[in-house]
Amino acid sequence: MKVIVILGQVLDPAGIVVKGKAGRIFVNREKYVLQPADRCALEAALRIEEAEVVALPRGPLPDDDVLRQALATGADRAIYLTGDGFEEADDAATTGVLRAAMERLEGADLVLTGATTLDAGQGQLGPRLAEALGWRQIVGAWQAEVSDGKVQAILRQEDEYVTVETALPAVVTMRPGALKPRYPDGVRLINVYKDVGEIAEALEQWDVTELVDEESLRPLLERRGKDFPPERERGTRADGAPAEMAQTAADALRQRLGM
């Protein structure tokens, strides 16, 4: 079976400081990492036995690093998508590109990607793609396994975990932190970054203008400015003996809950 994983990158949170007051994000070290939820999707894909895993980018990427990472970690093939007009693509435009890319790949049985992005909190790419393909979808899975032409996933609903199942083909989006991702393999890593050996041929570059027309690359999303969420109210501090502190806390809770 063929599994598509869609991967994006994000500024390493360890290298940035968000300052609400200044209304800015300070980038101390400009380093990008694989989106954590997408990394779980890759792990879920690699755990499927005898699957051909093909990595595609989650929209326009400045370089092919996450795709090389995917190959180093065990993906069989990766396609870097670039081209005029793709730089501004949003999730809507990307959906069309991915669908066209999958057509050129002669279809697939399963698409795995992250349920949310770490920076923009976007979770729409998976569902959009499922709609565009007319496939079933499972959103926000903690685990995804394939057997007998079906995909089984674990979801959290309210206070419990439930197992859901759907027939393939399907789109499944994975929660960040759902699975412990494996490390890349040393030899694959060196070869894919050095562009030597068989693995170097597994990375291809496709021009999106050959896949879709100019019109469908136009983003639906328009950026009108940026703002930080309003600062949160400070909590109240309880002082005194434990009994007094408990009373203060209980009163505050009662008030909050309107009891």
Place this chain on the structure above:
Amino acid sequence: MDFTLSPEHVALRRMIREVVENEIAPIAAEIDREHRVPMETMHKLGELGLLGVCFPQKYGGMGAGEMGYAILLEELGRVCASTAACVGAHIGISAMAIHLDGNSEQKEKYLTPLARGEKFGAFGLTESGAGSDAAAVRTRAVREGDSWILDGGKVFITNGGYADIIIVMAATDPSLGARGGITAFIVETDWEGFSVAREEDKMGIRGTSTAELVFEGLRVPQENVLGKVGEGFIPFMKSLDMGRLTLGAACAGGAQASLEECIRWAKTRKQFGRELAHKQSVQWMIANMATEIEALRSMVYRVAWLVDTDQPFGQLAAMCKLYGSEVASRAVDAAVQIHGGLGLTRDYPLERAFRDSRINEIFEGTSEVQRIVIASNLFREHGVRVRP
């Protein structure tokens, strides 16, 4: 002139950093306290291919060159000096000796499992009467038909307690000494006549095995002679040069860890109403540390580049080891000072780092030996042969 790391080395560092943070940092204090070799770490590093980082892919290695090896040791040194020492002895002087001087059968049989981490290696040179004076080796090897019989012993052998393969330096002709009298043998530790007499209880790098080895009528087949009979000193000197470079790398990592601890501490610790970060005395210590670390790192990468481009590197490797070990010691000393009393407690990693850093000025050639090497090379260029 290009100082950028290649894409494969950037990616390799990212991978190693993650492995180190997830697998090694959490147990670094424990292996020191329990005085145990982190075998689980060694196996994990082997599975990932990291124990063959600098060896050709043909022999189970990763093919990341000396630069890759320097990055590995730098990242290991940053979180756990013990693990760095275990890996350094395994790759840098044991497997490296076979890589440099083994024939293709020896590489197939011994380098491949070492590179894959299926077997572990050690290097046996030091004896109770021979350390810095490496030519004074007393372990004897006597030819008997198609094999050699080894009698004697070694002390302070890193990885000695658990290694499967040990390169043993023995005198094949004591009258010749270093020039033609010493031979390197590849010894499998499950052979009859090999035993581990004891393990040292040390102040630092407590997560390593430092063993005393005994050879009694140990029979080594002729095909396990590494290099040529009587010329064991040559591969030994070469792999030791390589070892020096990566020891410098491990020191850069260790010093970097001290620096990071200090910055973290100086940001939060307040005295006289202000964080230590605002105190000039602390700023100066931190600035000195950072400057020395950068200088050291430049040296490390330059030596690695010399090795990877087949240029002479011995002199600079000696300088790198000498400077690195002293930078690491100065850094950890200043870091303890900045942390005050807490620097002496086991709640902070500096106490361990302080004990761990001392050995760097001793093993793989003491600071004194490095200075002799450096000075001899300098004088030789001017036509003077210095005698130790």
